[in-house]
Amino acid sequence: MKTIRYHGNIRKANNRADLKKLHGKPVACIIGAGSIGQLTAELLRRKGLFKTCFIDTRIKKEKRVTCSCESINSGTTYRCSKGVYPESFVKAADLIIITVKAFSVAKIIRDIAPHLNRKTPVILMVNGFGAQEELKKLTHENRLYLASTSNGATHKKYSVFEKGLGTTYVGPLKHAKETEVIRYFVKSLPSGTYTDAIYDELLRKLAVNAVINPVTAIRNCVNAEILRDPEIIKNIITEITPVLRKLGLNDSSESLQRRVETVAANTGTNYSSMQQDYYYGRLSEIDYILGILIKKAKIYGIKTPCIDNLYQKLKNM
Numbered sequence: 547m548k549t550i551r552y553h554g555n556i557r558k559a560n561n562r563a564d565l566k567k568l569h570g571k572p573v574a575c576i577i578g579a580g581s582i583g584q585l586t587a588e589l590l591r592r593k594g595l596f597k598t599c600f601i602d603t604r605i606k607k608e609k610r611v612t613c614s615c616e617s618i619n620s621g622t623t624y625r626c627s628k629g630v631y632p633e634s635f636v637k638a639a640d641l642i643i644i645t646v647k648a649f650s651v652a653k654i655i656r657d658i659a660p661h662l663n664r665k666t667p668v669i670l671m672v673n674g675f676g677a678q679e680e681l682k683k684l685t686h687e688n689r690l691y692l693a694s695t696s697n698g699a700t701h702k703k704y705s706v707f708e709k710g711l712g713t714t715y716v717g718p719l720k721h722a723k724e725t726e727v728i729r730y731f732v733k734s735l736p737s738g739t740y741t742d743a744i745y746d747e748l749l750r751k752l753a754v755n756a757v758i759n760p761v762t763a764i765r766n767c768v769n770a771e772i773l774r775d776p777e778i779i780k781n782i783i784t785e786i787t788p789v790l791r792k793l794g795l796n797d798s799s800e801s802l803q804r805r806v807e808t809v810a811a812n813t814g815t816n817y818s819s820m821q822q823d824y825y826y827g828r829l830s831e832i833d834y835i836l837g838i839l840i841k842k843a844k845i846y847g848i849k850t851p852c853i854d855n856l857y858q859k860l861k862n863m
Contacts, residue, residue: 571661575631579603579656581699581819582671582708583645586735587623588615588624589697593734596641606632611704618708626788628704633657641727642668643693644681648834651677659684667727669693669716671677673819674834675752683720683847690719691728694747696809697736698816709816713737717744749795753802754809755835759820760856763830764822766786772815778852779806783793785850786839824863832860 574596576583587598600611614625636642636658646654651672662668664686670678671693681690696712714735716728724740726733732738741747757779761772772779780803787799823830836857843850 571595571597572730573597573599573638574641574643574731575636575639576643576645576669577600577603578644578646578650579704580631580645580647581701581706582695582697583643584613584701584704585615585697585699585708586643586645586671586695587613587628588706590731590734590737591622591626595730595734599631599635601633601636601642601739602630603633603654603656605630608635610782613704614706616705616707618710626629626763634661637661637663638668639663639666641731643664643731644668644670644672646672647673647829648674648831649829652680655680655683665689667691667722667725669728669731670719671695671714672834673751673755674831674838675748676834676838678719678748681809685724687720688722689725691716691722692719692744692748693717694744694751695735696751698813700817700822703841710813711736713739715739715741715744715747717741717747723799732793745793746795749790749793750797750802750805751836752839753783753786753795754806755818756786756839756853757806758810758816759835760832760853762818762821763824764856764859766825769810769816769818770809773807773814776807779803781852782856785843785848785852788848789839789843789846789850792848793842825861830860832857836860 590596608631662754667689669691693716695714698709783803
């Protein structure tokens with residue numbers, strides 16, 4: 547296996563102008579150094595259009611870490627040094643990408659809001675649905691974006707392992723336009739796509755997650771195992787389709803079921819994020835996947851006995 551090392555660092559800088567003077571490239575600050583955050587940082591580094599760093603709102607002073615990423619296609623392990631900075635550093639960013647767990651978004655928004663430059667675009671790329679409501683608390687609506695990705699990865703500390711590179715959709719939360727920095731971001735990702743219909747993509751991913759995540763967590767299995775039980779897939783999709791339709795997605799239950807089956811087959815040997823959360827005793831995003839669907843179903847008077855049962859099982863695990 548080949549290892550490639552990179553030594554491009556972001557040195558100390560007090561503002562965006564200092565960073566551009568030092569490096570001549572826009573700086574992308576990633577909040578959330580989990581699997582998707584680290585993989586996104588590495589994909590941006592490979593394309594070379596950004597300098598990247600991590601923001602950790604729990605620390606008081608900057609530090610450096612050695613990151614590694616094992617490529618699924620070439621088998622190459624890429625290594626580089628990155629800065630990890632406290633929340634105040636967001637004022638120097640050209641782009642902020644939030645990739646934390648959905649339940650952490652509210653706190654992150656509160657932490658960075660006092661330091662945020664109103665001209666800086668913010669992209670929220672998290673699992674589930676509902677966390678985007680927290681993003682609306684930032685007042686610069688013309689700079690807020692949502693993203694949905696089918697990239698897959700696992701990580702251990704600052705080592706990330708690609709599990710699959712799919713499509714990443716990026717679009718406006720409300721009134722945002724596709725700026726130059728956003729175009730750079732989309733261009734930097736494999737199969738990156740800008741769309742004004744970003745909510746459709748979020749809801750399609752929610753449908754997939756509503757099946758694969760809870761079932762694999764309850765059964766403690768890899769994604770492909772759910773294909774052995776087509777009835778549970780059909781039951782979940784049948785219940786959530788009318789809810790998704792009320793939320794604005796007009797896809798048929800048949801197309802959503804095919805999507806679930808395709809994702810489960812393509813990621814067959816992978817464990818879902820929720821299975822990993824329950825396996826390791828971590829807080830899961832169940833309230834932003836099944837929980838949000840159950841809440842919306844009650845508002846619209848739609849009965850959902852199957853997902854109600856799955857939700858209660860997970861809450862009791």
